[in-house]
Amino acid sequence: MGQIDGFKKFDRALPSTREVAERLKDYQELYEEFPVEKTTQQAARCMDCGVPFCHSGCPLGNVIPEFNEAVYRNDWKEAYQILDSTNNFPEFTGRICPAPCEAACVLGINEKAVAIEHIEKSIIEKAYENGWVKPNQTNKQTGKKVAVIGSGPAGLATADELNKAGIEVHVYERKDRVGGLLRYGIPDFKLAKTVIDRRIDIMKLSGIHFHTNANIGENMSVQSILIDSDAVVMAGGSTIPRDLKIPGRELAGVDFAMDFLEASNRSVAGENLSSPIQVTGKNVIVIGGGDTGADCVGTSNRQGAKSVTQIELMTKPPKERDENSPWPKWPMILRTSTSHKEGCEREWSIQTKGFIGNDKRELIGLQVVEVEWKKDASTGKMVMTEIEGTEKTLPCEQVFLAIGFLHPKHAGLLKELGVELDRFGNVATTDYQTSANKIFAAGDMRMGQSLVVNAIAEGRNSAAAVCAFLGLSGQSGLDL
Numbered sequence: 001m002g003q004i005d006g007f008k009k010f011d012r013a014l015p016s017t018r019e020v021a022e023r024l025k026d027y028q029e030l031y032e033e034f035p036v037e038k039t040t041q042q043a044a045r046c047m048d049c050g051v052p053f054c055h056s057g058c059p060l061g062n063v064i065p066e067f068n069e070a071v072y073r074n075d076w077k078e079a080y081q082i083l084d085s086t087n088n089f090p091e092f093t094g095r096i097c098p099a100p101c102e103a104a105c106v107l108g109i110n111e112k113a114v115a116i117e118h119i120e121k122s123i124i125e126k127a128y129e130n131g132w133v134k135p136n137q138t139n140k141q142t143g144k145k146v147a148v149i150g151s152g153p154a155g156l157a158t159a160d161e162l163n164k165a166g167i168e169v170h171v172y173e174r175k176d177r178v179g180g181l182l183r184y185g186i187p188d189f190k191l192a193k194t195v196i197d198r199r200i201d202i203m204k205l206s207g208i209h210f211h212t213n214a215n216i217g218e219n220m221s222v223q224s225i226l227i228d229s230d231a232v233v234m235a236g237g238s239t240i241p242r243d244l245k246i247p248g249r250e251l252a253g254v255d256f257a258m259d260f261l262e263a264s265n266r267s268v269a270g271e272n273l274s275s276p277i278q279v280t281g282k283n284v285i286v287i288g289g290g291d292t293g294a295d296c297v298g299t300s301n302r303q304g305a306k307s308v309t310q311i312e313l314m315t316k317p318p319k320e321r322d323e324n325s326p327w328p329k330w331p332m333i334l335r336t337s338t339s340h341k342e343g344c345e346r347e348w349s350i351q352t353k354g355f356i357g358n359d360k361r362e363l364i365g366l367q368v369v370e371v372e373w374k375k376d377a378s379t380g381k382m383v384m385t386e387i388e389g390t391e392k393t394l395p396c397e398q399v400f401l402a403i404g405f406l407h408p409k410h411a412g413l414l415k416e417l418g419v420e421l422d423r424f425g426n427v428a429t430t431d432y433q434t435s436a437n438k439i440f441a442a443g444d445m446r447m448g449q450s451l452v453v454n455a456i457a458e459g460r461n462s463a464a465a466v467c468a469f470l471g472l473s474g475q476s477g478l479d480l
């Protein structure tokens, strides 16, 4: 433990964000510099608990009190080595993780939790600054070869672990650049794309081969990669968006969130797109209250939307934990992201009834009604009813559907392989192995829409399962 009374002496503090008016002019990351000594003070708040609940809160099992202590001692190299032992990409989680570790932090029972995510980001940035993040130099050669399909965080973590185990790794990505949703979903103001490129450069120098524009099951058959691979790991994500099949869905101006976000990310990256969705001067409504919805809010404001409203079917959550989500459970509380703070009306308990168009079939309004949720006495389930007389039309020229993803695409790759699916339409596995011989699955494609930290954990676990399958137990970076 760094400082025995650190949690009493120092309040939780985080870097400040750039002024809203200034940051809306660009897509750069939001946080300002934070003096090193302030970060070491934050690390001093860690109580080095006998039972560190932060460990179990983190899907990667990050060894948090130990790296906090190293940061407190200003031994950043040791802190980096501890962090790197469990997390392949702290530069991603340190920026965009909702930090389940902080929700489980013991200090959070009656004080503000330790600023674990900020400390994590500080450690990895120090490591890059000092040249400690190096290509894999283990020089292990097992003579095995594995193909990874998909280059989101799950595919990248799988590839990184397999490479460390001495396996020749080929990553196939259908898009023109690697990164999955890190690159084409999440906007630059949350995660600058240079942060992804920096990591990919290290992975390439480690000997990992990346093949882009390789859409397996579409422009390249899976058999062509199976034939000379000892195993294949599919990490293609959960890509089929949930639709809203209500009257007027076909109108111009009703789009899936991902179509907007991908077009925007590409345009920020300097690519020329013939028809990016632009919301400048428009009244925008985002349907869906999650991360994807918040990213549409931030992007719409940067494009100069006239107004931005986000609506959600569920009731407004409480500001603080209540009896439904006691510590150390993940709290169902109101989350206000940096994008919300940039200007956005938020409404809860709103059901969408239909889209209204003009005679050119362009969107001019959204018909909604308020709803109430009550527990059904016999089933115990929450039941929704529309409140009579609350119907209204919200004027808008653009709606984004950000209501989640159903499952991975079945046509192409999954159909060609004929792998079994679970009841949700995701790839069914036993210890990451699918019903097809030597084919594994990981990430959102296997578990459904989730989080970057879970995708990294999936990548690590699937790599360990592949090593065990290939008789290489103990050779990956993981304990098998």
Ligand SMILES: Cc1cc2nc3c(=O)[nH]c(=O)nc-3n(C[C@H](O)[C@H](O)[C@H](O)COP(=O)(O)OP(=O)(O)OC[C@H]3O[C@@H](n4cnc5c(N)ncnc54)[C@H](O)[C@@H]3O)c2cc1C
Binding pocket: 096, 097, 098, 149, 150, 151, 152, 153, 154, 155, 172, 173, 174, 175, 179, 180, 181, 182, 185, 186, 190, 214, 215, 216, 217, 235, 236, 237, 238, 261, 291, 292, 295, 412, 413, 442, 443, 444, 445, 449, 450, 451, 452, 453, 455
């Ligand atoms: C807009 C948005 C914002 C988000 N924000 C956050 C956030 O702030 N924090 C957080 O923790 N999580 C966030 N998430 C969730 C997170 O991004 C995902 O859980 C995570 O990226 C899943 O990783 P993955 O590797 O399984 O899949 P993906 O990241 O979806 O990567 C899959 C890759 O596989 C490729 N692929 C698919 N099929 C094939 C094929 N047949 N051949 C070749 N390549 C193929 C795809 O093109 C893609 O590049 C967000 C999600 C979205 C949509």
Ligand code: SF4
Binding pocket: 045, 046, 047, 048, 049, 052, 053, 054, 055, 064, 065, 068, 104, 105, 106, 107, 114, 116
């Ligand atoms: S639970 Fe919080 S205070 Fe306890 S060891 Fe983990 S980070 Fe430190």
